[in-house]
Amino acid sequence: MPQQAPILAVRGLSAIRARRVVLEDVALEIPAATVTALLGPSGAGKTSLLRCLVRFDEPAEGSVRLDGADVRGLDAGLLRRRVGLVAQSPVMLPGDVRANLAYGLDAPREHELAAALEAADLDADFLHRPADGLSGGERARVAIARALTRSPEVLLLDEPTASLDARAATAIEVSMLRLAARGLAVLVVTHDVAQARRVATRAVRLEAGRVAAQGPVAAVTGRRR
Amino acid sequence: MTAVLVAAALVVLAVAISHRRGLGLERELAITAVRATLQLVAVGALVTLVFEHVGLAAGFVAVMLTAAALTSGHRLRGIRRPSPIAGAAIALGAGTGLAPLLITGAFELTPRELIPVAGILIGGAMAATSLTGTRLIADVGESMPAIEARLALGVPARAALHEAGRRAVATGLVPVLDQTKSVGLVALPGTFVGLVLGGASPAEAARVQLTVLLALLGVEVVAGVVCAALVTRACVLPGERVEPPG
Numbered sequence: 247m248p249q250q251a252p253i254l255a256v257r258g259l260s261a262i263r264a265r266r267v268v269l270e271d272v273a274l275e276i277p278a279a280t281v282t283a284l285l286g287p288s289g290a291g292k293t294s295l296l297r298c299l300v301r302f303d304e305p306a307e308g309s310v311r312l313d314g315a316d317v318r319g320l321d322a323g324l325l326r327r328r329v330g331l332v333a334q335s336p337v338m339l340p341g342d343v344r345a346n347l348a349y350g351l352d353a354p355r356e357h358e359l360a361a362a363l364e365a366a367d368l369d370a371d372f373l374h375r376p377a378d379g380l381s382g383g384e385r386a387r388v389a390i391a392r393a394l395t396r397s398p399e400v401l402l403l404d405e406p407t408a409s410l411d412a413r414a415a416t417a418i419e420v421s422m423l424r425l426a427a428r429g430l431a432v433l434v435v436t437h438d439v440a441q442a443r444r445v446a447t448r449a450v451r452l453e454a455g456r457v458a459a460q461g462p463v464a465a466v467t468g469r470r471r
Numbered sequence: 472m473t474a475v476l477v478a479a480a481l482v483v484l485a486v487a488i489s490h491r492r493g494l495g496l497e498r499e500l501a502i503t504a505v506r507a508t509l510q511l512v513a514v515g516a517l518v519t520l521v522f523e524h525v526g527l528a529a530g531f532v533a534v535m536l537t538a539a540a541l542t543s544g545h546r547l548r549g550i551r552r553p554s555p556i557a558g559a560a561i562a563l564g565a566g567t568g569l570a571p572l573l574i575t576g577a578f579e580l581t582p583r584e585l586i587p588v589a590g591i592l593i594g595g596a597m598a599a600t601s602l603t604g605t606r607l608i609a610d611v612g613e614s615m616p617a618i619e620a621r622l623a624l625g626v627p628a629r630a631a632l633h634e635a636g637r638r639a640v641a642t643g644l645v646p647v648l649d650q651t652k653s654v655g656l657v658a659l660p661g662t663f664v665g666l667v668l669g670g671a672s673p674a675e676a677a678r679v680q681l682t683v684l685l686a687l688l689g690v691e692v693v694a695g696v697v698c699a700a701l702v703t704r705a706c707v708l709p710g711e712r713v714e715p716p717g
Binding site for chain 1 (some may be wrong): 617622623627634712
């Protein structure tokens with residue numbers, strides 16, 4: 247399989263939060279059309295890295311490049327539409343699912359909203375469901391669909407299947423694979439090595455804010471895929 | 472003098488109740504009562520002097536505005552430059568009410584009319600600013616996940632904070648809305664009582680009270696909206712990031 251060009255490249259990234267170094271000299275590449283797993287124990291800096299990638303936090307040093315362009319030179323709103331972030335516990339905005347998907351869009355088209363739901367393994371019927379009545383798995387998938395309505399090139403998923411049952415987790419894993427097949431770069435934070443092996447082609451292991459290993463998922467997780 | 476003594480006896484009663492019920496408010500009640508006494512004695516003497524000179528009256532209004540900005544600014548701790556923000560909201564709010572009332576001659580530009588009307592409008596603007604600001608500061612701190620969910624969808628930081636700002640302005644207007652709705656039914660407002668006690672007819676007192684109450688609606692909306700806009704701005708960092716106050 248030919249090596250995919252990196253859509254997102256991180257160089258020498260260091261970050262400090264609450265006077266603590268949370269990332270130190272992190273360098274990694276996220277290829278397009280690929281699921282990359284971001285592994286590591288709690289407190290390793292995984293969420294901090296995702297926050298730096300969408301400029302929720304500014305790094306102390308280093309750079310993040312999106313398709314070759316330093317993200318500091320991009321409009322932050324445009325960056326966040328091109329690099330979608332789905333938080334570990336996604337917050338639903340007031341209103342129904344449609345209001346969530348259409349939030350911030352100028353002229354959302356119904357078929358585009360329905361397509362985003364479908365890509366997240368949800369029926370178009372969901373558009374009119376109240377967002378505050380969704381299950382954990384449905385919330386996670388609506389949050390993914392919401393990010394997809396911006397047509398991102400990169401999708402960052404922070405433990406999207408944590409605390410979900412096996413069926414809901416499988417639906418999200420299937421969505422990740424479908425999205426990567428459509429050309430998206432998917433970076434998924436997970437504690438579940440087996441999940442990383444199921445969905446990811448590449449993996450990055452963070453430990454104490456530093457990259458401990460990266461490469462093919464089998465090599466990083468220590469077993470053949 | 473008898474009236475003041477009777478009112479002071481009620482403060483003693485309040486302190487006794489606090490002590491008896493273990494509320495722990497004795498010291499604050501006593502200090503508040505003494506402070507109010509000293510302030511009003513000083514104001515009484517000062518206003519007597521100020522009533523004679525328009526220039527002094529303008530200075531007095533400036534002192535009221537400064538005191539209101541510092542008081543409200545104290546409530547907005549946790550954001551950058553709280554007192555200037557509070558001062559701007561209060562000045563714009565009170566100015567919005569005061570300017571048309573003076574320009575149209577609803578109230579005369581004399582110390583006797585300027586000071587009490589400006590005081591009421593500044594007080595109303597201060598209340599709206601404090602309530603709006605404290606609610607917004609607390610809301611931004613508690614709602615960061617929802618705010619970041621909006622930011623993650625590519626909207627500007629101010630748009631992501633809009634909902635919190637709207638809730639805060641609504642909260643800040645609750646007292647003036649309730650006061651206006653219930654006027655004459657639940658309590659007789661201060662201006663009305665003061666004018667009637669001062670010898671004005673109830674009809675004249677009601678006219679002045681209505682003017683002040685309606686003006687306060689506009690004043691407090693402007694103060695709340697300006698406060699929310701400035702607090703929102705204080706929470707926004709370069710790169711469309713939001714920094715929770717604190």
